[in-house]
Amino acid sequence: MKNWPLWEVFVRSKQGLHHKHVGSLHATDEKMAIENARDVYTRRSEGVSLWVVESKHIHASSPSESAELYDPANDKIYRHPTFYDLPDELEHI
Amino acid sequence: MNNNLLNYVLQISDNAMILGHRLSEWCGHGPILEQDIALTNIALDLIGQARSLYQYAATVDGQGKTEDDLAYLRIETKYKNVLLVEQPNGHFGSTIVRQFLFDAYHYAFYKALVNSADETLSAIAEKSLKEVTYHLRFSSEWMIRLGDGTEESHQKMQDALNSLWAFTGELFEMSDADTSALEAGYGVDLSSVKSFWDEKISEILKMATLEKPEEAWMQSGGKQGRHTEHLGYILTEMQYMQRTYPGQEW
Numbered sequence: 001m002k003n004w005p006l007w008e009v010f011v012r013s014k015q016g017l018h019h020k021h022v023g024s025l026h027a028t029d030e031k032m033a034i035e036n037a038r039d040v041y042t043r044r045s046e047g048v049s050l051w052v053v054e055s056k057h058i059h060a061s062s063p064s065e066s067a068e069l070y071d072p073a074n075d076k077i078y079r080h081p082t083f084y085d086l087p088d089e090l091e092h093i
Numbered sequence: 094m095n096n097n098l099l100n101y102v103l104q105i106s107d108n109a110m111i112l113g114h115r116l117s118e119w120c121g122h123g124p125i126l127e128q129d130i131a132l133t134n135i136a137l138d139l140i141g142q143a144r145s146l147y148q149y150a151a152t153v154d155g156q157g158k159t160e161d162d163l164a165y166l167r168i169e170t171k172y173k174n175v176l177l178v179e180q181p182n183g184h185f186g187s188t189i190v191r192q193f194l195f196d197a198y199h200y201a202f203y204k205a206l207v208n209s210a211d212e213t214l215s216a217i218a219e220k221s222l223k224e225v226t227y228h229l230r231f232s233s234e235w236m237i238r239l240g241d242g243t244e245e246s247h248q249k250m251q252d253a254l255n256s257l258w259a260f261t262g263e264l265f266e267m268s269d270a271d272t273s274a275l276e277a278g279y280g281v282d283l284s285s286v287k288s289f290w291d292e293k294i295s296e297i298l299k300m301a302t303l304e305k306p307e308e309a310w311m312q313s314g315g316k317q318g319r320h321t322e323h324l325g326y327i328l329t330e331m332q333y334m335q336r337t338y339p340g341q342e343w
Contacts, residue, residue, distance in 0.1 A: 006126075025127050027291050028238070035231060036127035 006055040009040075011047035019051050027052075088093040099153045100173065100270035102214070103163070103315065104316055105206075106146030110164060111324070112195060113139030114331055115182060124185050131231060138224040145217050169325050170318040171186035173270075177260035179315070179324045186239050186246065187253035193232035193297065194257060195212035199263045200229045201289035202281055211279035215229060233297050240301025246319075255306050260273070262311025264290070270316070 004026040010019035022041050028034035033052040042050065061069060073079070116136035122128025147160035154163075177195055182188045203225055206218035239246040265287040267275070274280020298305050314320065334341060 026125060027127065031234065032238075035234070036131065038227075039131040040127055043130075043134055 004028050006038070007052045008055050009033075009037040010051035011037075011041055012049040012051075015048060019049065022046070024055060030054075037056055059072070059087055095153060097270055097273040097277070098279070099150055100268075101274040102146055102150040102153060104268065104270055105174040105202075106143045106150060106163075107172050108178050108199075109139040110143035110193075110326060111172070111174045112178035112192075113137070113143060114327055115178065116181055116188070116192075119188065128185070135192070135228050135231070137249070139219075142217070142221045142224070145220075149213050151215070152305075160204060161335065165332045169320055169328055172320065172324060172328070173268075173316050173318060174320075174324075175260070175263050176312055176315040177257065177264065179321060179327060180257060180260060183253065184249065186249045187257070189232055189235040189239065190250060190253040190257055191229065193236050194231065194261055194294070195264075196225060196229040196232045197290050197293040197297075198286060199225045201286040201293075202283075204289075205281040205286060209279045209281075214279055229293075233293075236297050236303070237301045238301040240298070250278070250301065252305055254303055257307065258306040259312045263313040263315060266313055266316065268316040271328075294331070297318050 005028075006024055007027055007030075008024050009022050011022045012019045024032065025036050025040055027036050030052060033054075034050055037050050037052055041047070101250045116139065118130050119129060119132040120136070122318055123131065123132055142249070143164070144160055147163045151158045151160055177191060180191055182191075200222070203218045203222040207215055207222060209215040209218065240250045241247070265283045267283055271280055271283060275282055295305060312321075
């Protein structure tokens with residue numbers, strides 16, 4: 001069982017929302033991964049749909065690259081749409 | 094009070110209660126965390142079913158008892174569960190075999206009970222059927238996985254199947270409560286449950302590369318309150334708190 005691959009689990013909490021990463025688990029194949037995910041992550045009615053992806057298929061950015069990847073965004077506040085005055089009657093924005 | 098109906102409801106609820114309790118013994122002992130949670134989820138489903146059924150039984154009984162009186166203050170000979178569900182967990186594989194043999198029955202039973210003339214039984218069956226559909230899927234897949242696994246897992250599954258087989262005949266024996274329930278229109282014809290069961294068992298055993306044991310002498314008596322030695326130990330543990338501190342609540 002130590003050799004069982006690791007899977008990442010994504011749960012859609014309700015129709016219309018996107019799947020969100022909730023954690024990981026061990027399983028021998030995708031079928032078992034879905035069942036384990038159902039038992040581990042949706043038993044308190046957390047979801048209506050599940051995705052599982054074997055962790056080895058997830059490619060991540062490296063923490064050592066975070067300076068070049070993310071820091072340049074820090075001083076570009078003009079990319080946030082916070083400089084517009086919105087009329088009061090506008091809702092849902 | 095309708096004694097036949099009461100006995101009929103108790104037969105169904107005692108199966109769920111005892112198997113649920115058995116599975117709960119796995120809590121903290123599962124082979125891996127994920128399966129530990131899976132088994133205890135099934136245990137909780139079954140105990141939930143038992144609660145609904147005991148609440149109904151208490152109403153039918155009409156003597157002011159509660160679900161807790163029925164679960165915690167009845168002695169062994171008053172329990173009407175089939176012998177299969179009280180058999181010890183053994184290893185993970187034998188728990189799976191016991192679960193699979195019962196799930197295939199349980200699924201077909203509830204499916205038929207949905208058509209019960211008794212509205213409460215029908216409603217409980219409908220709700221429980223969703224849970225049991227998953228239980229059957231879970232145990233079937235593990236039957237296949239372990240039966241068609243390694244040489245060792247295959248042998249363990251075959252041994253467990255051979256030793257539990259003698260407890261399967263009783264599932265389809267019509268007790269007095271079963272017969273009168275069927276006649277009154279609120280019960281299930283166990284012979285039709287058996288044909289589904291036979292088919293399901295053959296299908297899954299074939300995929301699991303396991304041999305179906307030959308028809309041999311079958312144990313029975315649970316529905317009449319004649320149990321194997323194991324039930325006494327289960328009840329001792331399960332009922333300890335209520336008997337030591339009567340009326341105790343959370």
